[in-house]
Amino acid sequence: MKxxxxxxxxxxxESLAGFVAAHSDLxxxxxxxxxxxxxxxxxxxxxxxxxxxxxxxxxxPLHTGYVGKGMLDAxxxxxxxxxxxxxxxxxxxxxVNAEAGVVYIVKNYTGDLLNFETAAExxxxxxxxxxxxxVNDDVAVEDSLYTAGRRGVAGTVIVEKIAGAAAEAxxxxxxxxxxxxxxxxxxxxxGVALSSCTVPHVGIPTFELPHDQVEIGxxxxxxxxxxxxxxxxxxEIAGYLLNPIIADLGLVGGEGVVVLVNGxxxxxxxxLYIVYGRVRKRMEELGIEVKRSLVGNYTTALDMQxxxxxxxxxxxxxxxxxxxxxxxxxxxxxxx
Amino acid sequence: MKxxxxxxxxxxxESLAGFVAAHSDLxxxxxxxxxxxxxxxxxxxxxxxxxxxxxxxxxxPLHTGYVGKGMLDAxxxxxxxxxxxxxxxxxxxxxVNAEAGVVYIVKNYTGDLLNFETAAExxxxxxxxxxxxxVNDDVAVEDSLYTAGRRGVAGTVIVEKIAGAAAEAxxxxxxxxxxxxxxxxxxxxxGVALSSCTVPHVGIPTFELPHDQVEIGxxxxxxxxxxxxxxxxxxEIAGYLLNPIIADLGLVGGEGVVVLVNGxxxxxxxxLYIVYGRVRKRMEELGIEVKRSLVGNYTTALDMQxxxxxxxxxxxxxxxxxxxxxxxxxxxxxxx
Numbered sequence: 001m002k003x004x005x006x007x008x009x010x011x012x013x014e015s016l017a018g019f020v021a022a023h024s025d026l027x028x029x030x031x032x033x034x035x036x037x038x039x040x041x042x043x044x045x046x047x048x049x050x051x052x053x054x055x056x057x058x059x060x061p062l063h064t065g066y067v068g069k070g071m072l073d074a075x076x077x078x079x080x081x082x083x084x085x086x087x088x089x090x091x092x093x094x095x096v097n098a099e100a101g102v103v104y105i106v107k108n109y110t111g112d113l114l115n116f117e118t119a120a121e122x123x124x125x126x127x128x129x130x131x132x133x134x135v136n137d138d139v140a141v142e143d144s145l146y147t148a149g150r151r152g153v154a155g156t157v158i159v160e161k162i163a164g165a166a167a168e169a170x171x172x173x174x175x176x177x178x179x180x181x182x183x184x185x186x187x188x189x190x191g192v193a194l195s196s197c198t199v200p201h202v203g204i205p206t207f208e209l210p211h212d213q214v215e216i217g218x219x220x221x222x223x224x225x226x227x228x229x230x231x232x233x234x235x236e237i238a239g240y241l242l243n244p245i246i247a248d249l250g251l252v253g254g255e256g257v258v259v260l261v262n263g264x265x266x267x268x269x270x271x272l273y274i275v276y277g278r279v280r281k282r283m284e285e286l287g288i289e290v291k292r293s294l295v296g297n298y299t300t301a302l303d304m305q306x307x308x309x310x311x312x313x314x315x316x317x318x319x320x321x322x323x324x325x326x327x328x329x330x331x332x333x334x335x336x
Numbered sequence: 337m338k339x340x341x342x343x344x345x346x347x348x349x350e351s352l353a354g355f356v357a358a359h360s361d362l363x364x365x366x367x368x369x370x371x372x373x374x375x376x377x378x379x380x381x382x383x384x385x386x387x388x389x390x391x392x393x394x395x396x397p398l399h400t401g402y403v404g405k406g407m408l409d410a411x412x413x414x415x416x417x418x419x420x421x422x423x424x425x426x427x428x429x430x431x432v433n434a435e436a437g438v439v440y441i442v443k444n445y446t447g448d449l450l451n452f453e454t455a456a457e458x459x460x461x462x463x464x465x466x467x468x469x470x471v472n473d474d475v476a477v478e479d480s481l482y483t484a485g486r487r488g489v490a491g492t493v494i495v496e497k498i499a500g501a502a503a504e505a506x507x508x509x510x511x512x513x514x515x516x517x518x519x520x521x522x523x524x525x526x527g528v529a530l531s532s533c534t535v536p537h538v539g540i541p542t543f544e545l546p547h548d549q550v551e552i553g554x555x556x557x558x559x560x561x562x563x564x565x566x567x568x569x570x571x572e573i574a575g576y577l578l579n580p581i582i583a584d585l586g587l588v589g590g591e592g593v594v595v596l597v598n599g600x601x602x603x604x605x606x607x608l609y610i611v612y613g614r615v616r617k618r619m620e621e622l623g624i625e626v627k628r629s630l631v632g633n634y635t636t637a638l639d640m641q642x643x644x645x646x647x648x649x650x651x652x653x654x655x656x657x658x659x660x661x662x663x664x665x666x667x668x669x670x671x672x
Contacts, residue, residue, distance in 0.1 A: 002530040002547070004570040004607035004643060014570075015606040018613030022597075022629040060605040194338040211338070234340040234350075261358075265604040268639050269396040270351040271340035277354030293358040297633070303604050303641070307340060335671040 001203045003303070008200040012057045012079055019064060023329040026068045035091035036084075037076045038064045049167040049176045050074070050096040053105040053160055054089060055112050056081040058199070059220055062156065062299045065330030071164035072105075072328070080199055080302070081221045083111035089119035093128060101129040101173035103180060105159055107152025108136040131177035135159050137189040137310065139248045140217030140225050153220050154262040154299035154310045155187035158322075161331065165324035179321065183312065188248050190241040191308030193218035193225070195266065197301045216240045220264070220301040220308075234271065238278040241309045246286070249313055253287025258322060260293070260310040265300035267307055272296065275307055292322055298330065337539045339639070344536040348393045348415055355400060359665040362404045371427035372420075373412045374400045385503040385512045386410070386432040389441040389496055390425060391448050392417040394535070395556055398492065398635045401666030407500035408441075408664070416535055416638070417557045419447035425455035429464060437465040437509035439516060441495055443488025444472040467513035471495050473525040473646065475584045476553030476561050489556050490598040490635035490646045491523035494658075497667065501660035515657065519648065524584050526577040527644030529554035529561070531602065533637045552576045556600070556637040556644075570607065574614040577645045582622070585649055589623030594658060596629070596646035601636035603643055608632065611643055628658055634666065 005011050013036075020029040020038065028039050037054070044050070053063040054076030063075035074092040078084035093102050102123065106116045113134065120130040137155030144151055163180035171179070193215045196205035206222035209215060214237065217225025229240070251257065261276040263269070276295045283290050291314055299308070312318070325334025341347050349372075356365040356374065364375050373390070380386075389399040390412030399411035410428040414420035429438050438459065442452045449470065456466040473491030480487055499516035507515070529551045532541035542558035545551060550573065553561025565576070587593070597612040599605070612631045619626050627650055635644070648654070661670025 002550070002567055002641065004530070004573065004603060004611055006569040006571050006610065011606065011610070014613055015609040018609035018611070018616070018631070021616045022609065022612050022631045058606070060609075065605075194340070214338070231338055233342040235342050237340065266602045266639070266641070267340060268601040268636055269401075269633065270347065270394070270638070273351040273354035273358065273396075274342065274347070275340055275354070276358050277350055280354070280357045295354070295358045297605065300604055302606070303602070305338065305602070305639070332668055 001198050003200060005200055008203065011200045012077060016077065026327065026329055030095065035088050037074050037088055037092035037095065038067050039074045039095055040068055042069065044096055044098045046098050047100050048098045049100045049171065049173050050098055050102045051105065051160065051164050051167050052076065052092055052096065052102060054078065054084050055107050056083060058302045059299050061330035066157065066160050066328050068328030070168045070324055070326035071160055071331065083109065083115045086115045086118035086122060089116055090122045093119060093123045097128050101131065103163060103173065103176050104130060104132040105156065105163065105180060106132055106134050107156055108134050108149055109146045109151065110148060111146065129173060131173060133159065133177055133180040133184060135184055137187045139188050139244045140190050144219060145223040146221065151219055153189045153191065154260055154308050155189045157298050158187055158258060158260065158310065158312050159183045161326060162318055162321045165321035169324065183318065186313040187310060188245040189308050189310040190245055191218045191264065192216050192237050192241060192306045193264065194305040197222050197304035199302065218306060220299060222301060222304065234274045235278045238275050238309065242279055242282055245309060245311050249311065251288055251313060256289045256291045256314050257283065258292045258312040258314050259290050260298060261295045262299050262308045262310060263297040264304040264306040265297060266303045266305040269296060272307055279309060291319055337534050339536060341536055344539065347536045348413060352413065362663065362665055366431065371424050373410050373424055373428035374403050375410045375431055376404055378405065380432055380434045382434050383436050384434045385436045385507065385509050386434055386438045387441065387496065387500050387503050388412065388428055388432065388438060390414065390420050391443050392419060394638045395635050397666035402493065402496050402664050404664030406504045406660055406662035407496055407667065419445065419451045422451045422454040422458060425452055426458050429455060429459045433464050437467065439499060439509065439512050440466060440468040441492065441499065441516060442468055442470050443492055444470050444485055445482045445487065446484060447482065465509060467509060469495065469513055469516040469520060471520055473523045475524050475580045476526050480555060481559040487555055489525045489527065490596055490644050491525045493634050494523055494594060494596065494646065494648050495519045497662060498654055498657045501657035505660065519654065522649040523646060524581040525644050525646040526581055527554045527600065528552050528573050528577060528642045529600065530641040533558050533640035535638065554642060556635060558637060558640065570610045571614045574611050574645065578615055578618055581645060581647050585647065587624055587649060592625045592627045592650050593619065594628045594648040594650050595626050596634060597631045598635050598644045598646060599633040600640035600642040601633060602639045602641040605632060608643055615645060627655055
């Protein structure tokens with residue numbers, strides 16, 4: 001295993017320390033009293049619904065990179081590929097609660113769900129209303145290692161962006177949760193691995209993938225996908241990912257979408273743009289209009305080579321929220 | 337070789353097509369008459385000094401990702417790791433010339449220099465004044481494969497950002513060239529490879545690196561660095577890169593710097609933040625203030641695993657230009 005790390009057991013705290021040092025204009029790291037979470041550097045705005053997400057580390061910039069104006073109020077990073085425990089989530093909740101309630105955005109993994117649910121109960125016991133929105137955008141498999149139902153993957157970024165914009169604009173708790181649910185209902189993803197990832201404290205690849213095969217439908221922790229196929233062209237691979245998404249959404253000509261082509265961590269941008277180009281062509285053939293796009297490493301799986309495609313069926317309300325200003329370490333646009 | 341590509345000989349045009357489709361709000365791709373370059377989507381502003389950069393592809397987002405308001409007016413991408421020819425550079429020059437002269441920002445490689453110089457002569461023959469600024473920030477080696485003198489690497493991003501801000505603010509030709517030269521004089525970089533890169537049309541790794549070694553001082557095309565050492569910690573590697581930079585700049589306590597920790601393409605963000613954390617600690621020990629930071633994949637070497645560290649000795653004028661709005665596919669901040 002070759003990684004730019006010091007102690008394999010200290011990857012998360014050391015990476016977090018560097019992250020907040022690099023972005024001290026936007027985020028703060030809490031580590032006292034022994035609770036780890038990242039919050040916005042600016043003050044809590046009284047009466048604003050707070051958005052919190054979190055989950056195992058190893059998917060950077062998810063979720064810490066999306067803390068800031070117009071997106072998350074806090075992110076709770078667990079150990080690599082391991083859910084954060086309820087005490088950390090509760091700590092973040094108490095830190096950013098602004099008396100308007102809190103929305104948890106949780107990727108659909110059993111450990112994350114359980115711990116966010118426990119935190120929600122504890123928060124509600126101290127009179128902080130919490131609504132939990134579960135993201136399950138991965139069409140690859142039903143039930144999987146660590147998951148009942150579909151997994152939550154890169155569509156989470158889109159949920160966080162759009163719900164975050166609603167909260168920033170002053171929407172109430174029910175309204176923020178409703179728009180987040182609407183995004184969840186309309187966003188689908190699927191990924192491919194060209195290589196495994198290697199968990200630092202494990203030190204060997206999570207799975208073996210022959211040099212002439214790729215795994216279609218891979219999970220962002222290296223969980224099994226749908227099937228392995230011989231290595232083939234980007235265009236064919238894009239089809240294997242995109243067709244199930246389009247079918248599951250029931251997309252038809254005339255609709256508008258947001259597209260995210262997401263790198264898994266070890267794949268260069270130039271290749272992601274080739275995949276994106278194929279997605280665009282296919283959408284044009286189908287008469288589906290790509291209204292907005294993101295291409296880059298937004299929800300990674302450590303050093304895995306590969307990518308995922310995410311498609312959101314959109315409407316003008318979602319697009320307006322998408323276009324709203326966002327100022328976070330990993331997404332940044334619009335006037336300050 | 338596993339890459340998300342179709343035809344290894346068509347990687348650059350296919351990637352460019354996806355790139356401009358994803359960022360049609362910011363950039364345009366010219367391919368007629370058989371000349372390939374990327375320009376800003378908005379109209380040329382009469383009387384604005386035009387900034388053009390370019391070079392071999394494979395370093396994305398460099399240079400095409402830096403075309404836009406406040407940075408480059410055009411980028412000329414050559415084939416992978418191969419300089420663009422003078423006709424393409426001249427075409428870009430004629431396209432973005434706004435009657436105030438043009439500044440070429442060129443990384444110090446023999447082929448790039450030669451072709452940009454030829455283009456400059458042709459442009460000047462048609463009464464377009466051109467100033468060429470050569471970036472040679474890599475302290476690793478003097479002379480190298482493809483280079484006389486030091487190589488130009490990730491410091492180029494900083495030159496393009498600061499000179500671009502000056503041009504956007506209305507500075508004249510000599511002034512824009514002068515600030516670019518000032519940045520070049522004060523920026524230094526050095527990189528490390530944990531793995532080789534693989535050029536698509538070659539299909540095998542550019543060099544062999546044993547599983548227990550890293551190469552200190554690697555070039556962004558896989559050119560030899562200073563030496564190979566046994567794989568070690570991120571902190572030690574950061575020291576091997578940072579110490580020669582600090583020595584070469586003659587940095588002392590009390591000075592201010594901009595720091596870029598740049599990924600080579602195959603290294604996840606979490607590892608780059610660990611390296612950044614070490615750079616910050618070392619700077620604090622030396623009493624050098626890190627005024628601004630960038631951490632991410634800004635000047636890559638295809639799928640290489642590794643990173644580089646870039647340090648700019650800065651002053652208030654440079655910081656003001658750094659902070660000025662920039663709206664490009666790969667760098668985006670400040671009000672529109």
